[in-house]
Each structure stands twice: as structure tokens, then as C-alpha cells.
Amino acid sequence: MLVxxxxxxxxxxxxWRAAAGELERSAAAGAEFGLRVLTSYAVAAGRVDAVLRGLSDEEIRARESDLHVELNALVVEVPQAEASYVVDRGGYPLVSANLYPLPRGRPVAADRDFFAALRDPKAPALHVSRVQEGRFDGLPFFAVSRRRTRTGNRGLPPGAFDGLVNLSVYPDRLRGALSRVAGHPRDVVALLRDDGEVLVRGGPEGAAGLPRDGRALAEAEAAPERALYREGGAEGAEPSLVAVRRIEGWPVLAVAGRTRGAILADWRAEVAAQLAVGLPASLALLGLALLLYRSQGRLAQANAGLEARVAQRTAELAGSKARSRATFEQAAIGIAHVGLDGAWLRVNRRLCGMLGFAEEELLARSFQEITHPDDLPADMEAVRRLIAGEISTCTLEKRYLRRDGSLIWVDLTVSLMRDEGDRPFAFLAAIGDNSARKAAEAALAAREAEFRAIFESTLIGIVQAESRTGRLLRVNPRFCEIVGYGEGELLGGMSLPALTHPDDLCASPTSVRQALQASGRYEGERRLLCKDGRVIQVVMHVSLVDQDAGGGCPDLAASARSVAAIQDVTERRRAEERQALLAREVDHRAKNVLTVVQAALRLTPKGDAAAYARAVEGRVLALARAHTLLSEARWHGAALRGVVEAELSAFLPSPAAPLGATPGGPPCALLEGPDLVLAPVAVQPLAMVLHELATNATKHGALSVPGGALRLAWRVDEAAGLLRLRWEERGGPAPGPPPARPGFGSRVVEATVREQLGGALRRHWEAAGLSYDIEVPLARALAGRAAA
Structure with a gap:
């Protein structure tokens, strides 16, 4: 009997332990069932709201028939929209999916709890109402409702209540499915509002076992993930065992209950079975009592272990859900649930901060509204392919329009969420801000464009070449101009060594490479061979592209590259050579001038100091004038007419005066001859000759008396190779016979023409006046007439 x-x-x-486990599993199954039902109705409410988006109340009433048809078509895709009603902000019906036409006489929703809750400024995004009786069909229902968004009604402040979308949920249609999740035929499974109101109940008709007086809510708040407690009987009700689960994200509880009587019935059946088998055999099994007791102990331990594992698994599941919520809300990237129509269903804080919207503002929009118009076609194509099952996920780079109107670049990864029936009901989107990367790419592109502009338009040749071989990899237009080759020719296998003058290459065949290995840089001059055969002098600056800071590269890798800046200095070097030659010429001319001055000082008669000073001054000034003409022409020569005019300027007629001398008028000089350029070596000697002749004519000849005239003519005698000058004086004092001994001036003229100009001079003592014929070889007289 003890056994x-x-x-x-x-x-x-x-x-009792088995009953508790079964009830907890039934409550969990009921919570999962409720979550799916409520989520599907929330999605359907969003789709109905989208159909009416942008329409005013008057437009909806005017188009009630068309909108009724459109909502009926939506029911095929979203069956939950079957009992959908839309009411205005006064509670009057606007349109329905299953009733047409709607009665317009009274505000059918103004006294409903869901209308009052959603009209409140602190209204929730979604509201679950109490169970009520339908005014159109008389059936009991509870409502899943949301505010209308982005209506076409004008004059309302932002966020103001402007009507609602109401979806009726009929408990009778859910009762059968909810009953099937029960773990025992006598169990009752129900969905309760958090105020204890029963929304739908599954299980045997008339069976007790549900909590009363808000006990379920108190237990759920004490244990948010799962609660198990015993409900005491009151007012004649039978005590029961109750399990409670909260439905995540909704003000709804899933409750599973079993009465004490049902548990006792199971116990009695178990005991009856034991007695039916055990009483006849109790005496036979008395010896096995201890073994049975031990087996029961082990079974109890196994059950306890199983319960512990169930509890551990439940705790892990709760932790997983908590981590999932934390991941969603605290993720470093934006995460969102998006309806199939594009409406935002759930968004995290990071996404709101990224786009600059408050959560409620973003939930009132669709992704299409804040997508850059140029990116929208690619988005919609990706949506189509996801829904069609062509792809499982897609990744896009796109632009959103922030609340302040600015653009933000994001990386978007989207996948499709499906229910237990494998039907798509929403999208899961992961959104990362890549504005910084885009800004860096833009800055890099700008720098590349700047470098390309400098590379292409600089006046210095720039090339990129292999450091080991010098093979050209990239050349700019200026370098092509310098060497005369086309870009394709240079990049077709040519190298810097191949373009270098052989003498420079033999003199230092490894100088560039050694400099790059030592310091990463090379600077020097060398000669390059142009395509047309010219040899040019260049200054070359070479640097390694990827060298370490402050050092060279002892072993140049095969992939090492160098950049060379090459400047053509050929003309500069020629100018420097001309400058040096000019400096030597100036030095030589200065010495000649000083020698002439020294001779003038030595040979000028010194009997009269004043006359001596005037003579020396005149000759030095003649040399100075010639020197000035040479300097102005950069010692390339001087115009013959300019030299003559410099010496005879006092006697040349003005442009308004008549040509030739006038009786009793001042003496006059006439010039005749082509424009010729004297060689540098002939300028000062000829200037000295003209000065001496003019001085003599001024003192003793035609230029010394009124009405006197001087005619100076010159021409080129190509056949004889001579420059011929004719000095002819008329109207002056009679010259008289030739002197027995020539004066100083005559000796200077003869010596200068003969010795410095290599020419000849003949005097003619005529009664009309003195004349001279001067002949100078063209090779000595004119610029550019080098001696053959």
C-alpha cells in the first residue's frame, strides 16, 4: 500500500508539472499566432492608407465607387483588407472594401474607443480596440486601426488628426486556428488586451481557465517574457493554472489556461490506470517497490533536467529577442522594415538621425518620396525582382533626400521577409551612410582632374617611366613637342636612354639609376635626339614615385616607376652663348674705342688748349654716338643713314624746308642712298671718318658759309664687291691747291679708311669744291656679308 x-x-x-509545461508551450504558440495576425493586419492598413494617399475627403466621397473597386482588388493580394473602413476626422464613413454605398447620415465611429485613442495627440502608431458589435453587419469584432497620413485635405497643421483606417478582425474566424495551438483538449487559449479584455478565445465551449481582474497583465509585467501562476477561484469559479506570454510590439497578451478540475481528471485517469494494473500485482511487485521508487526518482530527475533545459532555452530565446531588439535600435547603420508598397513600417534611431526625420515623420512617408528621382527606377526594378523571386537580396548605392533638402549617399542592402506560408509581407533594409566615402572620391577625382590638367597643359615636358629601364609609360603633349615624336610612337617601346645623345649616355650610362638608388632623385643636363635629327639641350629632374620619405631605393624593383620633368633649354643656352660672345665683342670694341681715343689725344695738335679740347671732345662724341647706335642694335650693326644723320644732324633740312641750299641761307647737307646696315666693325671707323670730314667742312669747306651745300651719296656695287660713298661740297670757299703736307684730320681719315675698313679714299681738289670718293669692301662694310 505504501508503494x-x-x-x-x-x-x-x-x-501538475506536465500541465505547466504544456500551458507554457500553448501560450508561446498563441503569442506567435497573434503576432502574425496583428502584423498582417498592420501591413494591410498601410496598404489601404497608401491607396487613399493624397486624396481629400471630398475626392474620396466623389470617387467612392472606384475606390471601393480598387480596395476589393487589394483584397486579392492582402485578404486582411476585406473588412477595411476609412472614416474622416469627424467619425463619418468615407469608403469601405466590403460595403457600398456607405451610409452618410451619422458619425458611426465617433463613439468608438479606437477613434478616441487615435484622435489623441499622443496616439500610438497602431491601436487594437476592444471587442465591439458592428453597426453595419452586427458581428462582433475588434479593430486594428491607424491614422490616415498625407491626405489631400488642406489647412491642417502638421501632425494633426485627419481620420483613420480601420480593419475589423472577427474573433469567430480566428477561434478555430487559435484552438489548434492548444496542447490539451480541455485547454483554453486566448488573446487579451493588456487591460484584460478578451479579444479572441480558443478551446472548448464553456470551458473556464482564463484570468480575471488584470492578473495576467500583472504577471506579464513581473516576468516580461513568460509567466506561470495559479489563478484562485472566486464567485464560484473554479481555480486554474495559467501561462502568459506578451506579444512583442503590441499591447496584447497570449494566455493559455487549464482548470484545476481538468488537471485532477488527468491525475485520476493516471491513478486509475496505475490501480487497474497495480492492485492485482501490488503484492507481487512489493519486492520491486524500492526499484520503482528509485526509477520514479530518476524519472523526476530527468523531468527536472528537461524542465531546466526548457527554462534555459526559453531564457536564451528571450535573450535572443532582447539582443535582436537591441541590435535593431542600437545598430551603427540604419535598419528598417518596409512594406511592399514602399511605406516605412519600422525604423531605428540611426536611420532617423541619418535622414534627419523624427520616427513618426518617417513612418508617414514611403521610401519613394525621399529617394532621388534619378535613383528611383533602379530601386523599383530591384523591388520587382525581389518580389518575383529572381533575386534573394540586392545591394544598391543610392541617394536619399534628407528632411532639410540635402542629399545623402547610402549603401542599401535589401532582402524580402516571408511569412509561414512563404508569402512576402515586407522588406528588411540595411542602410549605411557613405557620404564620407563619396566626398573622398569627389576630392580624389578633383585632384586627379587637377593633376591631369597640369600634366596636359604645362609648358614643361613630363614623363613617367620604368626606373630600371627608362621605358616610357606616359608622356604629356609638351614632351611630344620637345622631341617631335607622337604619343603612340613614344609609348610603343621607346625609352629615355634611347632618346639620349650617345656621348652623354657613354659619359654616365648609370648616373640616373645610381642617383635614384642613392637618394630617389636625379637632376642634371643632357642632350636629347629629336625625330627630325635636331639635338636639343634639356634640364632633367627625376624622382621615384613610391619612395620612402627621406630615402632612396637601393634595389629598384622591376615595377618601380619614376616621374621626370624635362625642360628644353636649347634656346636659353644659345642665348647665353650669344650673351658671352656679345660681352667679348663689347670688351673688344671698348678696347678699340679706348685705343682710338688714346690716338686722338696723342695726335691732336696741342698748340691751342681750347682748340685741342674741342677737337678731342668732338672725336670722343663721334665715337660715343656710334657706340650708342651699336648698343641700341645689341651690337648687331647700325643703319648707315643713322650714322650719317648722327654726324650731320645740324645741317639736315627740316621736313617743311625745301630740299637743297638757298642763296644766303644756312649751309645744308643732302643725303642720297639706300637703307643699309653696317657691320659692327665698320660703324665706329666710318663714324670717325664722317666726323673728320664734317669737321673740316664746317671749318674750311661748304658748311662754313651761308648757302653752302654738302651732298653725301652711297650705293652698293655688287659687281666690284664695294660700298661706294661720294662726299661732294659746293658753294663754299675755293679749296685752293692741295697742301704739301696733309693735316691731322686728313691723316686720320686716310688711316681709318685704309687700315680699319680695308678700303681706299681719293680726294678731288675742284674749283667748285672739295669732294671725296670712298670705297669699302662689302664684306667689311655691311652686316651679314661675311668674306668669301
């Missing part, structure tokens, strides 16, 4: 009593007690304990 039987122990078995009965053990059966009592195991029956």
Missing part, C-alpha cells in the same frame, strides 16, 4: 500511495503522490506531482 501504491507513493505512486499516486508521484503521479499527482507529474500531472
Amino acid at each position: 501504491m500511495a507513493a505512486g499516486v503522490w508521484s503521479a499527482w506531482r507529474e500531472t
Whole structure:
């Protein structure tokens, strides 16, 4: 009997433990069922709201028939929209999916709890109402409702209540499915609002077991993930065992209950079975009592272990859900649930901060509204392919329009969320801000464009070449101009060594490479061979592209590259050579001038100091004038007419005066001859000759008396190779016979023409006046007439 009593007690304990486990599983299944039902109705409400988006109340009433048809078509895709009603902000009906036409006489929703809750400024995004009786069909229902968004009604402040979308949920249609999640035929499974209101109940008709007086809510708040407690009987009700689960994201609880009577019935059945088998055999099994007791102990331990594992798994599941919520809300990237129509269903804080919208502002929009128009076609194509099953995920780079109107670049990864029936109901989107990367790419592109502009338009040749071989990899237009080759020719295998003058290459065949290995740089001059055969002088600056800071590269890798800046200095070097030659010429001319001055000082008669000073001054000034003409022409020569005019300027007629001398008028000089350029070596000697002749004519000849005239003519005698000058004086004093001994001036003229100009001079002592014929070889007289 003790053995039987122990078995009965053990059966009592195991029956209650099994009941608790079954109820917890039923509550969890009921919570999962409720979550799917409520989420599907929330999505359907969003789709109905989208159909009416942008329409005013008057437009909806005017188009009620068309909109009724459109909502009926939506029911095929979203069955939950079957009992959808839309009311205005006064509670009057606007349109329905299953009733047409709607009665317009009274505000059918103004006294409903969901209307009052959503009209409140602090209204929730979604509201679950109490169970009520339908005014159109008389059926009991509870409502899943949301505010209308982005209506076409004008004059309302932002965020103001402007009507609602109401979806009726009929408990009778859910009762059968909810009953099937129960773990025991006598169990009751129900969905309750958090105020204790029963929304739908599944299980045997008339069965008790549901909590009363808000006990379920209190237990759920004490244990948010799962709660198990015993409900005491009151007012004649039978006590029961109750399991509670909260439905995540909704003000709804899933409750599973079993009455004490049902548990006792299971226990009695277990005991009856034990007695039916055990009483006849109790005496036979008395010897096995201890073994049975031990087996029961082990079974109890196994059950306890199983319960511990269930509890551990439940805790892990709760932790996983908590981590999932934390991941969603605290992720470093934007995460969102998006309806199939593009409406935002759920968004995290990071996405709101990224786009600059408050959560409620973003939930009132669709992704299409804040997508850059140029990116929208690619987005819609990706949506189509995801829904069609052509792809499982897609990744896009796109632009959103922030609340302040600015653009933000994001990396978007989207996948499709499906329900238990493998039907798509929403999208899961991960959105990362890549504005910084885009800005860096833009800055890099700008720098590349700047470098390309400098590279292409600089006046210095720039090339990129292999550091080891010098093979050209990239050349700019200026370098092509310098060497005369086309870009294709240079990049077709040519190298800097191949373009270098052989003498320079033999003189230092490894100088560039050694300099790059030592310091990463090379600077020097060398000669390059142009395509047309010219040899040009260039200054070359070479640098390694990827060298370490402050050092060279002892072993140049095969991939090492160098950049060379090459400047053509050929003309500069020629100018420097001309400058040096000019400096030597100036030095030579200065010495000649000083020698002439020294001779003038030595040979000028010194009897009269004043006359001596005037003579020396005149000759030095003649040399100075010639020197000035040479300097102005950069010592390339001087115009013959300019030299003559410089010496005879006092006697040349003005442009308004008549040509030739006038009786009694001042003496006059006439010039005749072509424009010729004297060689540098002939300028000062000829200037000295003209000065001496003019001085003599001024003192003793035609230029010394009024009405006197001087005619100076010159021409080129190509056949004889001579420059011929004719000095002819008329109207002056009679010259008289030739002197027995020539004066100083005559000796200077003869010596200068003969010795410095290599020419000849003949005097003619005529009664009309003195004349001279001067002949100078063209090779000595004119610029550019080098001696053959």
C-alpha cells in the first residue's frame, strides 16, 4: 500500500508539472499566432492608407465607387483588407472594401474607443480596440486601426488628426486556428488586451481557465517574457493554472489556461490506470517497490533536467529577442522594415538621425518620396525582382533626400521577409551612410582632374617611366613637342636612354639609376635626339614615385616607376652663348674705342688748349654716338643713314624746308642712298671718318658759309664687291691747291679708311669744291656679308 500511495503522490506531482509545461508551450504558440495576425493586419492598413494617399475627403466621397473597386482588388493580394473602413476626422464613413454605398447620415465611429485613442495627440502608431458589435453587419469584432497620413485635405497643421483606417478582425474566424495551438483538449487559449479584455478565445465551449481582474497583465509585467501562476477561484469559479506570454510590439497578451478540475481528471485517469494494473500485482511487485521508487526518482530527475533545459532555452530565446531588439535600435547603420508598397513600417534611431526625420515623420512617408528621382527606377526594378523571386537580396548605392533638402549617399542592402506560408509581407533594409566615402572620391577625382590638367597643359615636358629601364609609360603633349615624336610612337617601346645623345649616355650610362638608388632623385643636363635629327639641350629632374620619405631605393624593383620633368633649354643656352660672345665683342670694341681715343689725344695738335679740347671732345662724341647706335642694335650693326644723320644732324633740312641750299641761307647737307646696315666693325671707323670730314667742312669747306651745300651719296656695287660713298661740297670757299703736307684730320681719315675698313679714299681738289670718293669692301662694310 505504501508503494501504491507513493505512486499516486508521484503521479499527482507529474500531472501538475506536465500541465505547466504544456500551458507554457500553448501560450508561446498563441503569442506567435497573434503576432502574425496583428502584423498582417498592420501591413494591410498601410496598404489601404497608401491607396487613399493624397486624396481629400471630398475626392474620396466623389470617387467612392472606384475606390471601393480598387480596395476589393487589394483584397486579392492582402485578404486582411476585406473588412477595411476609412472614416474622416469627424467619425463619418468615407469608403469601405466590403460595403457600398456607405451610409452618410451619422458619425458611426465617433463613439468608438479606437477613434478616441487615435484622435489623441499622443496616439500610438497602431491601436487594437476592444471587442465591439458592428453597426453595419452586427458581428462582433475588434479593430486594428491607424491614422490616415498625407491626405489631400488642406489647412491642417502638421501632425494633426485627419481620420483613420480601420480593419475589423472577427474573433469567430480566428477561434478555430487559435484552438489548434492548444496542447490539451480541455485547454483554453486566448488573446487579451493588456487591460484584460478578451479579444479572441480558443478551446472548448464553456470551458473556464482564463484570468480575471488584470492578473495576467500583472504577471506579464513581473516576468516580461513568460509567466506561470495559479489563478484562485472566486464567485464560484473554479481555480486554474495559467501561462502568459506578451506579444512583442503590441499591447496584447497570449494566455493559455487549464482548470484545476481538468488537471485532477488527468491525475485520476493516471491513478486509475496505475490501480487497474497495480492492485492485482501490488503484492507481487512489493519486492520491486524500492526499484520503482528509485526509477520514479530518476524519472523526476530527468523531468527536472528537461524542465531546466526548457527554462534555459526559453531564457536564451528571450535573450535572443532582447539582443535582436537591441541590435535593431542600437545598430551603427540604419535598419528598417518596409512594406511592399514602399511605406516605412519600422525604423531605428540611426536611420532617423541619418535622414534627419523624427520616427513618426518617417513612418508617414514611403521610401519613394525621399529617394532621388534619378535613383528611383533602379530601386523599383530591384523591388520587382525581389518580389518575383529572381533575386534573394540586392545591394544598391543610392541617394536619399534628407528632411532639410540635402542629399545623402547610402549603401542599401535589401532582402524580402516571408511569412509561414512563404508569402512576402515586407522588406528588411540595411542602410549605411557613405557620404564620407563619396566626398573622398569627389576630392580624389578633383585632384586627379587637377593633376591631369597640369600634366596636359604645362609648358614643361613630363614623363613617367620604368626606373630600371627608362621605358616610357606616359608622356604629356609638351614632351611630344620637345622631341617631335607622337604619343603612340613614344609609348610603343621607346625609352629615355634611347632618346639620349650617345656621348652623354657613354659619359654616365648609370648616373640616373645610381642617383635614384642613392637618394630617389636625379637632376642634371643632357642632350636629347629629336625625330627630325635636331639635338636639343634639356634640364632633367627625376624622382621615384613610391619612395620612402627621406630615402632612396637601393634595389629598384622591376615595377618601380619614376616621374621626370624635362625642360628644353636649347634656346636659353644659345642665348647665353650669344650673351658671352656679345660681352667679348663689347670688351673688344671698348678696347678699340679706348685705343682710338688714346690716338686722338696723342695726335691732336696741342698748340691751342681750347682748340685741342674741342677737337678731342668732338672725336670722343663721334665715337660715343656710334657706340650708342651699336648698343641700341645689341651690337648687331647700325643703319648707315643713322650714322650719317648722327654726324650731320645740324645741317639736315627740316621736313617743311625745301630740299637743297638757298642763296644766303644756312649751309645744308643732302643725303642720297639706300637703307643699309653696317657691320659692327665698320660703324665706329666710318663714324670717325664722317666726323673728320664734317669737321673740316664746317671749318674750311661748304658748311662754313651761308648757302653752302654738302651732298653725301652711297650705293652698293655688287659687281666690284664695294660700298661706294661720294662726299661732294659746293658753294663754299675755293679749296685752293692741295697742301704739301696733309693735316691731322686728313691723316686720320686716310688711316681709318685704309687700315680699319680695308678700303681706299681719293680726294678731288675742284674749283667748285672739295669732294671725296670712298670705297669699302662689302664684306667689311655691311652686316651679314661675311668674306668669301
